[in-house]
Amino acid sequence: MGTYRPLLSVTVEHAYFLGSYCKTLEFVPTISCASLLRKAGLLLKSSESGVAIYFDEEKIDILRLHAEDQFALVFKVFSKDSNFFRYTAPGAPPDNAILFLNNQHITRDTMGKQMLHSDSEVTERACVDMTSDPLQEILDRKDYLVKPVFILQVVITAGKQGLCLENLDAAARKFYIRFTTNQTFWKYYILGDLSKRNVYIADLDNTIQFENIGRILLSGQREAIQLQSPTAIPMQEQYQYRLQLKESGSVGG
Numbered sequence: 001m002g003t004y005r006p007l008l009s010v011t012v013e014h015a016y017f018l019g020s021y022c023k024t025l026e027f028v029p030t031i032s033c034a035s036l037l038r039k040a041g042l043l044l045k046s047s048e049s050g051v052a053i054y055f056d057e058e059k060i061d062i063l064r065l066h067a068e069d070q071f072a073l074v075f076k077v078f079s080k081d082s083n084f085f086r087y088t089a090p091g092a093p094p095d096n097a098i099l100f101l102n103n104q105h106i107t108r109d110t111m112g113k114q115m116l117h118s119d120s121e122v123t124e125r126a127c128v129d130m131t132s133d134p135l136q137e138i139l140d141r142k143d144y145l146v147k148p149v150f151i152l153q154v155v156i157t158a159g160k161q162g163l164c165l166e167n168l169d170a171a172a173r174k175f176y177i178r179f180t181t182n183q184t185f186w187k188y189y190i191l192g193d194l195s196k197r198n199v200y201i202a203d204l205d206n207t208i209q210f211e212n213i214g215r216i217l218l219s220g221q222r223e224a225i226q227l228q229s230p231t232a233i234p235m236q237e238q239y240q241y242r243l244q245l246k247e248s249g250s251v252g253g
Contacts, residue, residue: 002058008154008163008173010116011050016181021049024081025149028152030074037073040066051075051152053179060166067158072102074138078091081225084149086234089180093127099150100128100135100176103226107211113176126150152177183232186210189218192224197247199228204242208233238247 015023027046029037037044041059045052053073055063085092093099101116109115117126130139138151154175158164163173188210189201201210213226 001058001220004054004056006173007053009050009052010152010175012177014179016235022057024079026078026080026082027051027075033074036071054219057218064158064164067162067164069155069159070155073154077150077153079149087182089182090124096130097127098130099126101126101150102153103155103175116175116177121178181234183234185232186229188227193220195225199245199247202244204245208241
């Protein structure tokens with residue numbers, strides 16, 4: 001066995017998570033992909049935020065032979081978190097569509113990263129009808145019942161700019177997928193005796209303010225004061241805000 005070197009990597013970024021790397025994904029190679037990995041002597045390593053593929057230096061000619069036919073490595077990517085699309089923009093695709101990301105139409109972000117989507121982050125433009133080519137051959141019946149979050153396809157070619165080039169720049173082997181987060185208005189309801197007092201929410205770091213929307217009627221005929229953020233706030237795995245409920249005119253208020 002020879003020395004293994006990086007062929008390619010795909011990293012999934014997500015603004016919701018601390019560190020901006022997705023933590024919930026599972027990359028499942030299709031049957032044909034698993035077969036190609038074995039035939040080409042490739043080593044697969046996956047994590048919750050991406051996948052990396054390595055080639056055996058002693059088998060580079062075998063890899064190039066397969067690459068002459070432009071073979072594609074395809075992964076069905078699932079999330080271990082059933083709420084993934086609740087905090088992910090633009091939300092879940094329609095029932096008959098799925099996100100399809102590949103390296104055939106690469107764009108670069110401001111830092112020069114190779115993005116596998118046409119916009120700065122994944123949008124509805126990456127959605128493809130599940131009955132269209134090549135998805136029709138990739139998906140099977142159970143994928144319609146438990147739909148993957150997205151399909152990842154990486155095409156391997158043997159051309160001068162292909163991934164089989166031994167002295168290819170390391171950055172050219174790295175691909176990225178970037179998800180942004182949904183946003184929501186924060187609302188607090190002040191009930192009971194507190195609703196009769198002049199209370200407000202203070203942010204100790206003065207990064208966010210809350211407006212007094214006034215009195216509203218909740219279910220069960222309960223009266224409350226609604227305090228709401230003036231703008232939608234990006235959803236995050238862990239928020240850094242330090243909020244306190246205070247009363248105007250009180251000591252420290």
